[in-house]
Amino acid sequence: MNPILRPATAADYPAVLALNLEAEALMSPMDEPRLAMLDRQSAYHRVVCDGHAVIAFLIALDQTADYDSPNYRWYRQRYPRFLYIDRIAVAASHRARKLGGLLYADLFAFARERGFDSVAAEFYIEPFNEASSRFHARHGFAEVGTQWVADGKKRVSLQIAPVTTQ
Template sequence: MSFSIRPVNAADHARILALNLESEEMLSPMDASRLRELDAMAAYHRVACEGNEVVAFLLAFREGVAYDSPNYVWFAQRYPRFLYVDRIVVARTHQGRKLGPLLYRDLFDFARAAGVDTVTCEFYTVPPNEASRRFHAAFGFSEVGSQWVADGRKQVSLQIAAT
């Protein structure tokens, strides 16, 4: 079956929360209230669907929003225009089926159409997230910094890519 990408709607929120929980060891926790808050600030919040089933999502922000993530703030202090990938999640049952690349190609198309030439993201290096490192390298991301987060329990690699 083929996959489609569409904007998130409120009916998707329960599934997005379930997907986020499934991968929470590599993400920030998110409850329904936080999801509504992030969705309202998002420049890009889309889902990948197989038929009517949401099987992946990507949430990203432009510069200038009141997002309190230390990683978003790091980029906001250094880059005047950017699109920040807050999180991308693919259902465990659908990993390896090219949904991450499908969403990232759509995201980069969105950024170019909006005149944004820099996409930013981060991934954990402590604990290591080798799959994310390889994935982002394939999209041309490179490290521009690093920082400790989660009260010094985790380290992230701060990354940028040109659109």
């Protein structure tokens, strides 16, 4: 496989929605209107393709977005400038092929080129998402806070990585 990384387009929406649905237990649900809104507000929205098939995506917003996510709002209240990873998903059929790392490396290069100091992300710690915890640690993220979400059913670890570490 020779993955192709490129900017997302509206034609990718069905595949992005399918990938989000496949990983919905680990992130927020998303329908097409929400995806269109996130795409419009995103600073970064790219997909990874295997041939013509979209097999991964990442959406990130900067501090200027008008976004209702409690996690995004947490960062916006505390950091003057950042890139926030709203969601990343890799097709189950293509996991363990370093596609998440490919997207993160590209995002950090994007952040460096645009003068961002930090990248923000979160993952569930109740219930614990061990794979995401290890993945983020490998990419230089460290916990800067926690909060309960989903009506108190889930708790997230709020993470920051300095752009210079990548």
